[in-house]
Amino acid sequence: MRRFIRRSAVVVALLVSLGTVVTLVASPSWADARHRHHHGRDHVVNIPDTDKFVPFHLTIKKGDTVTWVNSDTDDHTVVSDDAFNDAGHNGLNQLIPGTVNNNGQAGSFTLEFDHVGTFVYYCRFHSKLDADNQPIAPGPDGGIQDANGNFGTPMSGVITVVDKHHDDD
Numbered sequence: 001m002r003r004f005i006r007r008s009a010v011v012v013a014l015l016v017s018l019g020t021v022v023t024l025v026a027s028p029s030w031a032d033a034r035h036r037h038h039h040g041r042d043h044v045v046n047i048p049d050t051d052k053f054v055p056f057h058l059t060i061k062k063g064d065t066v067t068w069v070n071s072d073t074d075d076h077t078v079v080s081d082d083a084f085n086d087a088g089h090n091g092l093n094q095l096i097p098g099t100v101n102n103n104g105q106a107g108s109f110t111l112e113f114d115h116v117g118t119f120v121y122y123c124r125f126h127s128k129l130d131a132d133n134q135p136i137a138p139g140p141d142g143g144i145q146d147a148n149g150n151f152g153t154p155m156s157g158v159i160t161v162v163d164k165h166h167d168d169d
């Protein structure tokens with residue numbers, strides 16, 4: 001009885017480990033297939049340890065997703081500039097925590113774009129719009145000026161969403 005149990009346990013362990021190997025081998029292609037058929041591509045906009053979005057501009061296809069990853073220690077925001085934004089997600093005001101406020105991990109935020117157009121956005125902590133909806137640097141009026149007199153660059157970005165053609169994949 002004891003020997004039987006031990007042998008069964010070995011067989012079960014073997015089956016489990018075989019199953020794990022099969023799952024590990026099988027899941028990438030399954031995930032790729034699922035990804036291809038139900039979603040577009042994923043793109044990343046990184047926020048490094050400076051107040052900027054990298055890359056500043058992205059061209060993506062309708063149905064693609066964009067994930068902002070805040071690798072900075074400070075919090076940042078993704079705010080849509082509705083005056084120029086015709087790609088959807090109007091009225092967006094999303095905080096993305098930095099590592100200090102996110103247990104040492106980079107904060108992230110993902111949007112899927114289902115409309116062709118231009119998504120203009122900025123971080124409300126590190127840029128502001130003037131009366132004509134133009135982003136202005138945080139200069140004399142905004143108050144950020146370093147010891148060298150540099151007023152910095154408004155923290156903003158642009159995503160262009162283009163139509164997906166039938167032969168694209």
Ligand SMILES: [Cu+2]
Nearest residue numbers: 076123125126
């Ligand atoms: Cu910011």
